[in-house]
Amino acid sequence: MSIGIGWLLSQSHLRMEVRAGRVDDDRRISFVQPTELLDPTPWLSANALVLTTGLGLTAADCAEYVRRLVDAGASAVGFGTGLSHDRIPPEMLDEANQWGLPVLEVPYTTPFAAITRSVSERLTEQQYELVRRAASAQVRITRAALRGGIPAIVRELAAAVRASVAFVDEQSGEIAAYPKSATVLASMTRTIPRAGPGSMTVSESGISTTVQPVMQAGATLGYVVVQVTHPLEAVEIVLVGHAVSLITLDLDKPQRLRRERNALGGRVLSLSLDGLLPAKEAVAHLGDACSEGGLIRILNIECEAPAEIARELDAAFETRRRPFYACDRKTSLLVLLRGDDSSTGVEEMIRRIGSGRAASAGLSAPHHLDHVEHAATQATIATSKIAGSRRVREFDPRHGTALLTSPEAVAVLRSVARSTVSVLAAYDRDHDSRLVESLHAFLESNGQWERAASALNVHRHTLRARVAKAGELMGVDMSDARVRAELLLGILAELPD
Template sequence: MPVPLGWVLTQPDLALRLRGGSAGLRRDIDLVVTTELEPPFRWLSGGELVLTTGMRLPPDPAGRTEYVRELDRCGVAGIGFGIGLTHDEIPLELITAADEIGIPLFEVPLATAFAAIVERVSARIAELQYDAVLRASRAQPRMTRALIRSGSAAIVRELANSLDATVLVIDPNGTVIDSHPGEPAPELVARVRAAVLETAAAGAGVWTDSSGASITHQRIGLDRRRHGHLVVVGDTPLGPVDQILLGHANSLLALDFEQPARLHRTQHRLNGQALGLLLGASVDPSPAWEQLALASDARGRIKILVVVCDSESSAESVEAALTELVPAAGHSLFAYREATGVVLVLPADSTFAESLRPESFGGSGELIRMGVSGGHPLRDLAAAVESARLAASTAEPGSPPVDFTTLMLLSFPPAREVLEAMAHTRLTALVDYDRRHGTDLLAGLRAFLECNGQWESAAATLRIHRHTLRKRIATAAEILALDLDSARVRAELLLALLATAGTWDRTR
């Protein structure tokens, strides 16, 4: 970051005294160099504050005048002349030339070491660089939040405030879309259009117009899609840190412009899929798999969370809660609400599902059951959902999710086949009775079995009176022709129910 030459002269302990070239006090110093070379010009690149004691000054007045002029041609910011060694005072020819050219020339007293000036300017440059980086680090999050909350206009405002400059966004036709501060004057818009047109082929450029203003612009776009240009108009060209802010703002604007286009493309694809379904066509599921891949981890694997609720309103509440919780955890939301439940797809390496607790869903969490599958390849979605349903069927109402991989017996396929066969043999009569009479004896039986035959606990789970539950269990025992006072019978029935709970729920 450059330091204004005028700032150096304001440092009282350096005791510097301006002797000529006051018109150039706004020049900026990039670095400080000391030299006693007779022709130092070939080693200068511009922006230097040159310190010298004049040891190798040309002996004649014309040579000394040319010496100052040549330093100015090299782009030197200013000259510090040390007195008390080679010269007792600054030669008059140097002062006269400095005034004519407008290059600052100041006197350095014998008591002030050149090293002190070098150190002071270097420290100031470092300080300004740190301030600029700090300013950028604060401005970038503000721009991102501005995009989320208020869109492109807020980004333009934040960039203009951070750069203390005028910022415009123009579309490909040259129309101003956004600007800050205020509405730009027609003359400024004309100069901006001319600058963009001058360097449009490169996609970005810096242009100094006839008024001396610096116009920096970058094309806004992604791939071959062009949305316009982001333009900054200021008194001086942008520094490196300012360029970073400009690039960040450009990226955010490109995302903002791309969002509607991306939504339109997605909507068009969904429209086509829906039309194909209505026409009975064989719809290609590839786009759906591509979309669902956003939910997988880096290895392309997923896990499923199934939440089983006691009512449709409870399922709606769970869905609403997940709509907030899942994005807040950094995941894309892929949730499907069934009549009394929700199916959620998550990356296989996510711990989100395991961290859920019934209280995560407020008052709706008291009676819900949650199950989580193990990790599966994306295309094994159906198997993952089935595993999660089975895990949810074994969960206690109002408890944390049950992990399918911990169900030693039920996760073993041969054991599940035996239990499923037993369930269909033992429980089909009860399911048929419920279907014909509109009763819910199966749910009462499960609550009774899960509570190990404790009437009070089971009735509380179902929110019915214990005498009502006793009547239902008596009816179920009569239909099943089983002795439910037997612990072995109760254990077999519970395992059968757990192995096929999802099946019974979906066929009722």
Template sequence: MPLTLASLVHHSALKLTVRSGEGRLDIPVRWAHVSELADPVPYMEGGELLLTTAMTLDAENPEAMSRYVRRLQRAGVVGLGFAIGVNYDEIPEALVTAAQEADLPLLEVPRPTPFLAISKAVSAAMAADQYRAVTAGFEAQRELTKAALAEGPAALLARLASHVDGWAALYDASGAVVAAAPEWATRRAARLTADVERLRERPAPASAVVGSPDDRVELQSLGTGRRVRGALAVGTGAPLGTAERYAVHSAVALLTLTTERSRSLQAAEQRLGAAVLRLLLAGQPDHARAVSGDLYGGLLDAPFRLLIAGPLAEHGDVAGLTEAVESAASRAGEAVLAVPENGRLVILAADGGAAVGACTAYEPEVGNEIVIGLSAPTGPSAAAAAYKQAEQALSVARRRGRSLVEHDEMAAGSVLPLLADDAVRAFADGMLRALREHDATGRGDLVASLRAWLSRHGQWDAAAADLGVHRHTLRYRMRRVEEILGRSLDDPDVRMELWLALKATSTAEEES
């Protein structure tokens, strides 16, 4: 317990007498300071017991004493000790009245008690209190360490909340609440997400104090590097004392060690995940299952999705998505395989799980946009096909300027939007160029005739009717098409390529 005026009054060797402010003796005393100045305020910091003999004070002047006492109060002086038997045989009534009116504790110091004795008593009490705080802090550190090693972060938070007589919460790198103690604090901690996100924007280590005086919350970043790996929130009804501060610092150190250890484990898991992915893509699902063991085995027992994510810009990165996916999977208690691949990120996650949901809901930072391709639900034996699906979806996402495209969406839609690709249009223009140059000379309408004939599946009479020409005319035009292109219209591959070329050019004309 901190030293108070009451402690000094009850000190048998000091023999102090209370002359005013009896109801305010429970105020903590930070120091005892002797001053005979008429205005000692410039030298006060607040929390002091001021000791004086009134050598330079006009102690019998009511107005002067009223001003003197008010100045002391505004400076944060917690009490005034007046020595009798030196300059005054008793405390002047003007000072007693001023102290009573201001409710400032006024202590009468008898002649045999030197000010040095009071200073020593204050110093000894503060040293004892500091020792108790340090001892309590070390004891808290032992308890927190034991809890962290034996039961994990949740138990550590419970011990910390008990030590600070408040609550504590742990946030992951994405700013989501991982654990809180007591249980009711989870909802309170969730309301601080925006404050945690602002803390993450600052280089580690960083701290902040939020809330009101009676609902005070300290936020501490976790991580040894400049990148914040998590955050600790500690909520109390008052500023932390020395012992509580030791406990918080110990918790920050232990949680940081846990975070850094987790990063090492994640690196090892990532290497194992890369091996599992290579086996799956090589068509060896049984070997992949054997290697994955308990870590990824459950992931391969149910339908999963394969996602490929890449930065939209040349210098972007997918680190933010990695954190979001792994955090979502951790909170949901599900396995996820995330493997970096040449600046991209390959993710194997449970179909309909939290990790896939985190990908679809991911909002990257401005200037670091990414695109994602998502395969159809699949299993271990078809992982290679799912990889190709995700790559195709990623390519379509880039061309269409969309953040995410699912392969199912491509399969269920029309192929015609894919013809808008510049490479496809270049192919179409090259294939039809000779026919268009022929038509430009006014010697026939071969392109329109070819389109009509293909749309009627090679039915001469129907196509000729659409064009308003005789079927023999149409037959002549199709022979000219074959001659100009040097390809036979009896070949179904040729007819398919010509039809796609016509559709691609018509799509381009419609867009222009």
């Protein structure tokens, strides 16, 4: 807050007159300092009105006295006559004219206290007016936020603080500016160095530019740039902060809606998996997570911290502009995927999240949303067969491996293999033969002798002899299709993953 010297001279009851120096709008008074010290500068700051009666001041001191006040940034000198001096020393007036420092004569009948009180009251009035204006501006900026979003907030802030204002969205690069010429301020976000979440201000040629980051949860959403030709008052800085808060809330609206939508979708998915919600009702809430034709897949992730994995997956889905619907099962996380999501893409996504917390995952085959429970069962079964470096196992009945993803089925098949295939394995070790390998090739070739023999690089008669020997050792009828199917699955169950 400050007042002009012209205002002080206009107060007729003070009867002050200019005796030297220049009076212009650039000289402002922020406070009044009565003092009789010959060197008051240690206790002065810029824009002070120094009041003195010149006690102890001689003609020889005047020039140095004036220069000290000029160096300290004093706005003017009020010289009281009628006490120590009947008139202002001409040496002071001459020096003040050289430097342009206004010297005001204060008559004997005007107490210094009256000047101090007038300036103080005027500064208080200004402060009250600024606070009142700021309060009104806060209301306007808030209403603007509700009605017009960020562009309206920028417009009202610019009007309230008499500035050019621009907001730069960090993610989209979009700019909201007022006036339109303020669009050029967007470049300031790149040229002004920033450290941390605090604002940065630069001043040059009487123009001050402030860059204020808009933060949320440690992330920078954008920047508000305010450029003024006057120092920002404290309440104006508050208005800038208020605008930044409103912009933050406005940017958070889509996030809040997404969080609520995901939470609702997760609850619907949980009810569907538990069989408590009909598929027709679930489609209305989960349809945006399905691929064309209403197809979905279920991803089951076995992990120690499902909530943490869910947060990271949510962020990954958001970057792809997809909803994230999941169920936390305490030791696992069930996630609804689109039916056209590939196992390769899911594998890559799992590898990027959780810093290793996602121990393993199973992916169902594509299903219509009506069969979401069945999809979840497939994903859970597929998860149980994870081994080695692979994190995602796909349940795929099209390739004849679905049965091998069930630990119960694998246990049965291995029991069969111990009384059949294991006999051949023991014979191979004792006789350096290749019965297991030959039987495997024969069964995988669907009984086609030529193809199986070619795969083993042996004559078909040799292969026939080996298969016959295998059947003899195991005591099984190799002409029975069901026997051949069990033998093949038994061999596959014993093979390393």
